[in-house]
Amino acid sequence: MALKNQIARFEVKISSIPIKQRELLNIERNLEVNQKMYSFLLQKKAENTIARAGIVPQSKIIESALSLGIVKPNKTKITYTFIGIGFLISLLIVFIRISFYETVETLDELKQKTALTILGEVMYADSFANVDKAINEDPRSAVTESFRTLRTNLQFMNNTDNNCQVYLLTSNHPSEGKTFCAVNIGALLAKGGRKVLILELDLHKPRVYKALGLSNEKPGITSILVGKGKPEDYIIHTEVENLDVLLSGTAAPNASELILSKNMKEIIDFGKSNYDYIIIDTPPVSLISDAIVMMQIADVNIFVLNTKYPFRDSLNSAQDIFKTHNPRNFCLVLNSVKKVKSNYYYRKYGASYKAYSDIKS
Numbered sequence: 001m002a003l004k005n006q007i008a009r010f011e012v013k014i015s016s017i018p019i020k021q022r023e024l025l026n027i028e029r030n031l032e033v034n035q036k037m038y039s040f041l042l043q044k045k046a047e048n049t050i051a052r053a054g055i056v057p058q059s060k061i062i063e064s065a066l067s068l069g070i071v072k073p074n075k076t077k078i079t080y081t082f083i084g085i086g087f088l089i090s091l092l093i094v095f096i097r098i099s100f101y102e103t104v105e106t107l108d109e110l111k112q113k114t115a116l117t118i119l120g121e122v123m124y125a126d127s128f129a130n131v132d133k134a135i136n137e138d139p140r141s142a143v144t145e146s147f148r149t150l151r152t153n154l155q156f157m158n159n160t161d162n163n164c165q166v167y168l169l170t171s172n173h174p175s176e177g178k179t180f181c182a183v184n185i186g187a188l189l190a191k192g193g194r195k196v197l198i199l200e201l202d203l204h205k206p207r208v209y210k211a212l213g214l215s216n217e218k219p220g221i222t223s224i225l226v227g228k229g230k231p232e233d234y235i236i237h238t239e240v241e242n243l244d245v246l247l248s249g250t251a252a253p254n255a256s257e258l259i260l261s262k263n264m265k266e267i268i269d270f271g272k273s274n275y276d277y278i279i280i281d282t283p284p285v286s287l288i289s290d291a292i293v294m295m296q297i298a299d300v301n302i303f304v305l306n307t308k309y310p311f312r313d314s315l316n317s318a319q320d321i322f323k324t325h326n327p328r329n330f331c332l333v334l335n336s337v338k339k340v341k342s343n344y345y346y347r348k349y350g351a352s353y354k355a356y357s358d359i360k361s
Helices: 002-015 019-053 075-100 107-113 142-157 178-191 221-225 255-259 263-274 290-297 311-325 344-360
Strands: 117-123 165-171 196-200 243-246 277-281 300-306 330-337
Touching (some): 107 117, 142 330, 178 300, 178 330, 196 263, 221 255, 221 263, 300 311
Parallel strands (some): 165 277
């Protein structure tokens, strides 16, 4: 109550002040506020000026940037770089191939690589890739003609007054075509009116029966070698006239020892007494030594090379066999020769033969 009375007294005193004086007091008060604000702003401006003056730039622009277009990526440089890398990789591949995987593709190339006797070449044909009896499939083909050439060369190599001829075929590695050559040489000799016996003496992995479309479940050479039967008991007549075969028969765990059996002579003597030619198919010499043992009884020993495989190991193996064992009439056959790599006659033989046949008909 006393406070309210005091406020009332002050209000009375203020209201007693003249209006002019009150307005002057208001103006003075606003002026004082503005002066303080102005002084504050001047102080901040001075501080900012001092702060800006204390900043020293660390770099200096010497020259303004110029627009030069696209700098990266440099497509031309990248293109030539990768062309160069590809060229170097190609040279490396060629070097590795020449050093480790060099092949012989023609008979002339083989003649340049070795001084061993070369019996001939066997042509390659896609249509006979899975057919071992090539001469029965197409007697007009270059493959058949190449086997005829081999037959002629064989007859000149060891012509001993019509005695039975024993031809042995082997290779350095599997799948080089020794069985293919053995079957087709035998079939071609049989078609010439001679009695031929093929001995499947690759007792470890026989393939002659597959080539002739026969079953290998019956007893055969292994049974004869262990004394269970005579050669005439297991002779199989094939669909080719005059061509017989003596299959390997039941698999034996000691196949290499069986080759040394005295009964082997009985098989060979039987063949010589009843046939004009004996064709012996043996295992690869790089894996098993059976072929080297059998070379002692062969009249002509044929070592098969294949153009699809590196020739260096195979050729070295053949030369080592010739120098170490000096087998009788040791010769080479180059298998799977492409027509475009062979001579002109083979490339045109099929067409010429067909044209000649058309004229006769």
